[in-house]
Amino acid sequence: MRPDLSILTMAGILEARPRVGYFYAGKHTKNLIAEKIREIKVNDIKSVPVVVREDASVYDAIVTLFVEDVGTLFVVHEDGSLAGVISRKDLLKIAIGNADIRQIPVSVIMTRMPNLVTCNPEESAYDAARKIVVHQVDALPVVKTEEINGKVKYKVIGRITKTIITKLFVELGTI
Numbered sequence: 001m002r003p004d005l006s007i008l009t010m011a012g013i014l015e016a017r018p019r020v021g022y023f024y025a026g027k028h029t030k031n032l033i034a035e036k037i038r039e040i041k042v043n044d045i046k047s048v049p050v051v052v053r054e055d056a057s058v059y060d061a062i063v064t065l066f067v068e069d070v071g072t073l074f075v076v077h078e079d080g081s082l083a084g085v086i087s088r089k090d091l092l093k094i095a096i097g098n099a100d101i102r103q104i105p106v107s108v109i110m111t112r113m114p115n116l117v118t119c120n121p122e123e124s125a126y127d128a129a130r131k132i133v134v135h136q137v138d139a140l141p142v143v144k145t146e147e148i149n150g151k152v153k154y155k156v157i158g159r160i161t162k163t164i165i166t167k168l169f170v171e172l173g174t175i
């Protein structure tokens with residue numbers, strides 16, 4: 001009996017108190033999953049960001065999308081800080097028009113600050129996944145906030161995507 005009780009205590013299902021003994025902690029499996037996905041940090045699951053400079057052409061951005069095998073690109077200023085985000089459909093939209101995509105810079109079509117949804121490395125996997133769902137986007141830039149000459153800049157240090165969240169889901173579900 002004892003080893004079983006200690007396993008259940010470690011799992012957070014039972015609690016042990018001196019003189020009281022073991023009692024049900026009231027935690028269901030659902031709570032355990034909720035705790036787990038809040039424990040995992042964006043920093044633990046992020047992958048490398050794929051970025052283009054804001055003066056890169058739409059044509060170059062499409063090539064980058066294929067070469068790097070990603071669906072979303074982050075656009076950065078000259079100093080490497082976050083300027084915008086471009087999705088597959090942003091690129092498709094301009095490419096199916098009559099625009100000369102070799103001449104148009106990505107800065108013309110990107111979604112820009114202050115409309116960007118970002119996350120920071122200390123946020124939980126749950127918070128990041130929730131932002132993806134709430135804002136209906138495929139990817140979030142992972143940023144570190146820096147203040148340079150009184151201006152707030154967002155240094156891009158990673159990316160969180162729907163694929164990363166799906167992989168985490170599979171990992172957590174694997175027995």
Ligand code: ADP
Binds near residue numbers: 089
């Ligand atoms: P797609 O456009 O290929 O369906 P998304 O759903 O990710 O891909 O993008 C939808 C729109 O939201 C696009 O216009 C894109 O620029 C914008 N977008 C994508 N990611 C973000 C983000 N993290 N923050 C703000 N806007 C975003």
